[in-house]
Amino acid sequence: MATMSDHTVQVLRGEDDLRAAYDLLRHGLHAPPASAEDWQRVRGAYQEGNTLGVFDDTLIGTARFFDSELVLPGGDRVPMAAVTGVAVRPNRTRRGVLTELMHTQLTDLAERGVPVAGLVASEGLIYGRFGYGIATTSRSYTVDRRRAVPRPDLPLGGEVELFDLDTALEWLPAVYRDLAPRWPGMMTRGRYWWPAGGVFMGRTENPVTVAVHHGPGGADGYAVYQVDRSDPRHGAVLKLIDFHYGSFSAFAGIWRYLLGVDLVAEIEASARPRDEYAELLFTDPRAVRATGAGDDIWLRLVDVPGALRARERGQGTVVLEVVDPLLESNSGRYLVSAGEVSKVTTPAGLRLNVDTLAMIYLGGWRPSALAEAGRIEVADPAAVVAADSLFATRRAAWCGTFF
Numbered sequence: 502m503a504t505m506s507d508h509t510v511q512v513l514r515g516e517d518d519l520r521a522a523y524d525l526l527r528h529g530l531h532a533p534p535a536s537a538e539d540w541q542r543v544r545g546a547y548q549e550g551n552t553l554g555v556f557d558d559t560l561i562g563t564a565r566f567f568d569s570e571l572v573l574p575g576g577d578r579v580p581m582a583a584v585t586g587v588a589v590r591p592n593r594t595r596r597g598v599l600t601e602l603m604h605t606q607l608t609d610l611a612e613r614g615v616p617v618a619g620l621v622a623s624e625g626l627i628y629g630r631f632g633y634g635i636a637t638t639s640r641s642y643t644v645d646r647r648r649a650v651p652r653p654d655l656p657l658g659g660e661v662e663l664f665d666l667d668t669a670l671e672w673l674p675a676v677y678r679d680l681a682p683r684w685p686g687m688m689t690r691g692r693y694w695w696p697a698g699g700v701f702m703g704r705t706e707n708p709v710t711v712a713v714h715h716g717p718g719g720a721d722g723y724a725v726y727q728v729d730r731s732d733p734r735h736g737a738v739l740k741l742i743d744f745h746y747g748s749f750s751a752f753a754g755i756w757r758y759l760l761g762v763d764l765v766a767e768i769e770a771s772a773r774p775r776d777e778y779a780e781l782l783f784t785d786p787r788a789v790r791a792t793g794a795g796d797d798i799w800l801r802l803v804d805v806p807g808a809l810r811a812r813e814r815g816q817g818t819v820v821l822e823v824v825d826p827l828l829e830s831n832s833g834r835y836l837v838s839a840g841e842v843s844k845v846t847t848p849a850g851l852r853l854n855v856d857t858l859a860m861i862y863l864g865g866w867r868p869s870a871l872a873e874a875g876r877i878e879v880a881d882p883a884a885v886v887a888a889d890s891l892f893a894t895r896r897a898a899w900c901g902t903f904f
């Protein structure tokens with residue numbers, strides 16, 4: 502495909518090469534080599550033609566993606582390349598191997614016409630230079646079970662049924678698919694997500710339970726969890742591994758169930774939506790304690806005008822000058838309003854890099870905050886006000902899917 506002086510980048514197709522790519526990833530992440538059984542489970546996540554390998558005398562770098570769809574403000578979806586499996590052999594880092602991979606992958610995605618790419622970053626310094634920006638964020642919280650009493654006005658919720666993980670994995674894909682997505686930034690989980698997603702959910706010594714909530718129309722939410730009893734001084738901690746629902750009533754119903762699980766002192770909810778207000782559930786809002794916050798999904802707008810057109814936009818008109826050194830055809834000035842996105846030659850009110858555009862794309866950050874921080878150059882102060890209103894969303898953006 503592409504060559505550097507001492508590297509070649511290729512699409513990996515053979516079974517041995519794909520397995521080597523998975524082992525290289527595990528090595529890079531300091532995980533032990535995969536057993537034959539692990540590999541058999543994860544193999545299905547490798548979508549044909551989407552895994553790159555860099556070689557010198559051996560495989561020294563890899564990256565792959567699988568097809569997904571991103572839920573946009575307004576509810577429409579766009580195809581998203583979900584990028585994952587990125588690693589460079591530890592004795593070959595910092596000599597441009599990832600750069601080569603990212604350039605090859607993004608050029609390929611642009612040729613395929615994929616409008617956006619997304620990833621979950623292992624570190625914060627890696628992906629900005631390739632045009633990725635933090636598009637969604639999350640907060641983590643714990644609930645003190647003994648203090649958490651449901652408010653009397655809380656919806657009652659429905660019945661909860663319990664399953665072990667292997668049984669649940671047979672139909673959980675359909676439950677997740679049929680839930681109404683509540684947050685911009687959520688993604689579809691197709692057949693290439695579940696093999697690795699299932700392994701990820703089961704990665705604990707403790708039994709994993711799946712609680713499925715049934716509302717009037719059938720399954721409308723579920724919580725995958727494990728209970729950790731390793732610290733007897735604190736009592737057991739129920740840890741949510743995957744938690745999705747299509748309505749507030751399902752949210753409340755699942756919480757009612759979780760509060761009833763015996764021996765549990767605390768319930769830990771990690772990487773949840775910033776506006777998932779568990780505080781609203783309980784008579785004492787301080788039963789909920791925020792324990793952290795962080796970046797969730799990073800996005801790369803591969804086709805800037807296509808991506809901008811696809812999302813619902815608020816009131817206002819602004820001319821944005823976008824700078825994209827890696828995918829040059831994105832660079833230029835765009836008039837953006839509720840009804841129009843078009844390339845123009847008129848002066849721009851705001852100038853920003855493509856990674857910063859990804860940060861405002863799902864409403865995850867306010868343009869005015871980014872302007873204040875120097876991430877957006879302001880030629881016309883009125884353009885900041887317009888951009889705030891154009892890109893605002895009703896709910897905080899959240900992805901909630903690990904890959």
Ligand SMILES: CC(=O)SCCNC(=O)CCNC(=O)[C@H](O)C(C)(C)COP(=O)(O)OP(=O)(O)OC[C@H]1O[C@@H](n2cnc3c(N)ncnc32)[C@H](O)[C@@H]1OP(=O)(O)O
Pocket residue numbers: 529530584585586587588589590593594595596597598599600601620621622623624626627630
């Ligand atoms: C989506 C996912 O899969 S996330 C998982 C990512 N993988 C991992 O974290 C596994 C462990 N890490 C690695 O395998 C490698 O260090 C990688 C893939 C992160 C980086 O690969 P490299 O080949 O070293 O990157 P490359 O040499 O192209 O670096 C390009 C630039 O980014 C910088 N950079 C790369 N990785 C990092 C990092 N982790 N921290 C800080 N800077 C970094 C380099 O210093 C370089 O900067 P420069 O151009 O100013 O010199």
